[in-house]
Structure formats: C-alpha cells, structure tokens
Amino acid sequence: MSGSIVPVILSGGSGTRLWPLSRAGKPKQLLAIAEAATMLQATAARAPQAAGFAAPMVVAGEGHLPHVEAQLAEAGIAPAAIILEPAGRNTAPAIALAAIEALAADPEALILVMPSDHVIRDPAAFRRAVATAAVAVRRGDLAAFGITPDRPETGYGYIELGDAIEGAPGVQRIARFVEKPDRATAEGYLATGRFAWNGGIFLFGARAYLDALAAHAPAVLDACSAAMAAAARSGAVVRPAADAFLSATNISVDYAVMEKAANACVVPVEMGWSDVGAWDALWDISAKDEAGNVVSGAVMALGAANSLLRHEGGPALFVSGVSDLVVVATADAVMITTRQSAQSVKDIVDRLKAAGSPLPN
C-alpha cells in the first residue's frame, strides 16, 4: 500500500537503571515492567494494523533476537522486518536502516519511530498525534512528538515550540532543541508553556529522512545504504553487513538531522508518557495501595509507605516500618535503595561491571 505508516520500534537499548530486573541480556524493553505485556509488545500494540498501521519493523541487537521473535509471536504480531544491528550506532543509523527497508516496499512509506521502552498510558492520544503529524509529514516535513511537561524535569532534553504551520493544525515549527536544563531553567520552560520534552518519537517520510541524512550526515547514509545493500536475509530477519554499518558515525537522530533540518516540526501531545527511566519513575506511574505502596510478588509489608516493593525471585521479602524505599528482589540479587536515590542503581551496575561480576548480565 502506498503511503503506509510503518512502525519502527527501536529496541537496541540496554539500560541499567532498572537493574537487577533489567540485564544486558534482557534489557527493560524485553520485560513486563509496568503491565502484563512486555514494553516491546506494548509499543507494537500502540500502532496496530487494526488501526491502519503497516506491519512493524524492529531494530535490535543480535543477542536479543530470540526474545524479540518470541515476544512478537506471543502478541500475534508478524513483523515486516527484524533488523539486527551488528553493534549499536545510536538512533540516526538505526532509523536509516529501517527507512531504507521501508522504502524498498513502498516509495511513499512513512516511518513512525518509537523507542521500545516507554510507557504511554493514553495510546489513543498518541495515535491522534500521529494523524496530526501525518498531514505535515506527507508534505515533506520531519515531525517530532513533543511531550507536554508536567514537572520541571532536568533529565530530558526539551524542544522549544515555534510558529504554527499553515494547513497542518496542531503542528508547529521547532524553534530550537535544548539540552537537559538545570532546575531553574526547567522551571522557566514549564512556566512559559512553549517547551516540550523530546521523547525520541518521530514520524518521517522514509524518503525525506534519507534526503535529510544526505544533506546533513551523508556518511551515515552511505554506511547504512551499503550495509543494507549487502544485508543477509532470513525470513523477516535482516542482517545488515557489519563492516559497512560499523563505519557509520555513532550519532543520534536529533544531532544528525532534527537540529539541522529546516523542515523539522513538532506535534505537542499529552499522552501519559513515561520513559520509566529508573525505579522511582515506575513508582510514579503505577497504581498504589492506600499506603502509597506498589507491591508485587512474594512480599509481606507491614507499616510500609510510599515504597516500591517488587519480588521476582529469591527469598520472600518481609518489610516493616519503611518509607520511600525501593526494593527489587530477583533470584540472584536483592537491590535496596530509596525513591530519591533510585538513579544510583546505575552506580551499582557500574561497580559490578568494573569488578567483572557476572551479575549485570
């Protein structure tokens, strides 16, 4: 079908801030963190064929292929392609592989680029935003989705909203991208109402994206074109040629294209978005009991408050008289921190990696 919208699910991440649940071999997107489905499954379910989307593509690492195939099959999803990166080269090359693949099937294809490890509690709002963006994108623009902020978050980059675009209601030019701000700056952004979080979600014409790469990051396009031309194929699985792909610059789509392209635009959207960046974020978005606890698995909690208590293996947890705690227990590690310090889980993993411990895997 000409002009199809192909979901492109970026599943290359291997974040460590949800350790010990997430591991290098089974990162966050392959886990059922916030709901019964895995985050990969939930991402695919957000842009289903039943709602008019084409079959999705997944860009992932070779090591995760068995999980990706099994999880898509479990969800009843037949992917158009599973593209295996020989190694991670950030988002600009990853998206280029998918754009090339999509173009081969449909010269008018749009690609809906979605990180695989975000939560969106209002997928209908997301799909409405996609429809909104499509009007501008079908005319050649490159659209980012800008998450309307609800707090002065210092952990995300922001997009300053620019002028409205005639004939594309709900779409605005991008005034500028800004890096993670300090607290005072973030509070200012929130107050103006003119800033949105950059959630890394995009709608592009596949052709327009490759054209933008040709203009702003030609080496990325050359590397990815060569890699796809020499790709090995097996069913839906596409293995771009490693030598060619590994020569691609490690660069994000923001730096490579969005910050430079004159045809970049943004669709502001409120859709209950979270990147579940750390355990405290999971507590934030989860349903809580009357004491403010998010409890799962073999846990006995007496007098606990505002805590995330998650048991997924190992001895049962018995918790008493604690507040604002995060406890995540697996068969081989029990991690205990506070909601305030939840980001420091990364430090534990760094320490383990430095010590050569097998636990990060």
Next chain:
Amino acid sequence: MSGSIVPVILSGGSGTRLWPLSRAGKPKQLLAIAEAATMLQATAARAPQAAGFAAPMVVAGEGHLPHVEAQLAEAGIAPAAIILEPAGRNTAPAIALAAIEALAADPEALILVMPSDHVIRDPAAFRRAVATAAVAVRRGDLAAFGITPDRPETGYGYIELGDAIEGAPGVQRIARFVEKPDRATAEGYLATGRFAWNGGIFLFGARAYLDALAAHAPAVLDACSAAMAAAARSGAVVRPAADAFLSATNISVDYAVMEKAANACVVPVEMGWSDVGAWDALWDISAKDEAGNVVSGAVMALGAANSLLRHEGGPALFVSGVSDLVVVATADAVMITTRQSAQSVKDIVDRLKAAGSPLPN
C-alpha cells in the same frame, strides 16, 4: 569442692525479635549474633573454670539439645549438667532444677544464674561483681546484679538501690523492684542514680534459693523437687519428670522470690551489658565503619549510612543511598526495616505464625 560457684546458663528462650536469623528451632542464644562465638558459648566463657568457677549447668529445651551439646563441645566445655525442661515454666522453676542438681554435688554450692542471650563486653567487670556479690551470698543473701543504666530505657524493669550492707562492700539492699517505666519515669530514675536495670543475672546459695522458694513459692519447690527425684539421666543430660515439672507455676524468679525475700540484695555493675533485644540493639553495640554501617556477608553498600546490613544467605544484597536501615537476609527470607522500627520484626513473626507459615521455625 565445697562452696563452688556453679554457672547456671538459662537457655530456654525462643525470642523472635532477631528474626529471620533467630528461629524457634535455633533461637538467638544458639547463634553467633555479635561475635564469632555463639551467645551460649560466650555466656559460658564469661565464667570459666580457669577463673575458679565450677563446670556449668545449662537449662534448655529438649529440641535444642543437639545444638547445646555441639556448641559446648566446640568450646571445649564439659558441662556438669544439661537439664532439659519438659516445657518452659519461666525462670523460678528453671533455676530450682539447677539449684537442686547443684546441691546434690555440693551442699554449700552457689549458683550464678545467667541468661544465655546477653552480651557483656567487659566480662572482667562481671567477674569482679560476682566476687563482690559472693561475700553477701555466702552469708545467706540472694543477690541480683543491677546494670547501671546509660539511657532512660523503657523496655526493662528497674531495681531501686537501697542501703549499703555492712561487711559487704559494693552490695546494697533492694529498695524495690519496678516494672517497665514510661519515658518520664525512666528519665527520673536515670537522674537520681539510684536505679539499675534488672538484667536477670543472679548469684544465690543453692540452699538459700530453695529455702526462699519454700517460704514464698512452695508449690514451685515441690514440683521441681519431685521432677528431679524422678529425673531420667544419661551422661550429663538430666530429664526432669515431665508430669511433676509441668505442675509447677509459670513464674519468674523476680516475682516468686526476689520481690518478696527480705534477704534480697543487689550489686550495681557497669560491664557493657546488652540483651540484644532487637536488631537496633545489635547495631548499637557493634563496631561500625566510617559511615556508621555494620555490614557482614555478601553486601555491596554505596552511600549507605547508619545501617545494619547483614547477609547470611540467599542472593547478595546491593544497597544504595539508604540511612538507618536494617536488612537481614537469609536463604529463605529477606527482612527489611528501620532501626527505629526494629521491634516490629515481632509483628512479622506473629503474622507468619498466625498464617501457619513454616518460616518462624
């Protein structure tokens, strides 16, 4: 030897406030809680034959016999008797059994009654206090050791110190026993300097103790005499007759004898005593690292402060950014509480018992 001092170690307890380390089948006194030796071993080592004490007697429950025998053997201690209570009947009957056993070997025997689950960091001070008490006890008095308080503790009973006793320096009459006070009362006690904690440690003439029972609790004496007359013996192990013993009143030595006897006296002593009543007490008496943590076993702690982190089994612990926490991990339970709430561990165990869980055992 006539007039020997026989250590009588009361090992009948089965406290739950050091759960999940202490269990009904292996309570606190049978564990190495505060040092390399078990608390039973440390108690025996406090009154050794090398310091002129007779071989000790241990009063314990049948279920703990294998542990008691093994731990005494490991410490190179040949007990004069291991007296197995058919069931717990509190301290007055338990001490009566030992007094009867001691009298049979030495009509002039003194018995040094020691709970098996206390820490005394200055055993030399303890032995000096025993020598101090012995002067009065050999003249017929019944001596308690009164722990000089260092804080307005509301969890212990107090002894009000009375008049000095002529010819027995360091020994005083007991003005009165008082129950666990409220905070204001405890602060008043501390301020006067006339009150000591009742630590449940005593020095009696065995004959004088039985005479006092005859006067103040004759039914206890009758039951214990009958039980010992019909006891089954096997090596050092003495099994008093159950029918007779079980008819004894369940009563403490304080209620049965010390609060009533005109010849009760007290030796105030500072000896680094703790009953290690809960996990916070163990933190109090333990050596800490520069961040105030007491850490043992497979624990990685980053940015933890003033916490007790104890791993004795199960998955390793990874702790980050917490303060004033208590974590005790065993092969089948991970218990997490605060130093402030450490007493609430009892509530967990009560809940488990009510639910019929095997974990308390």
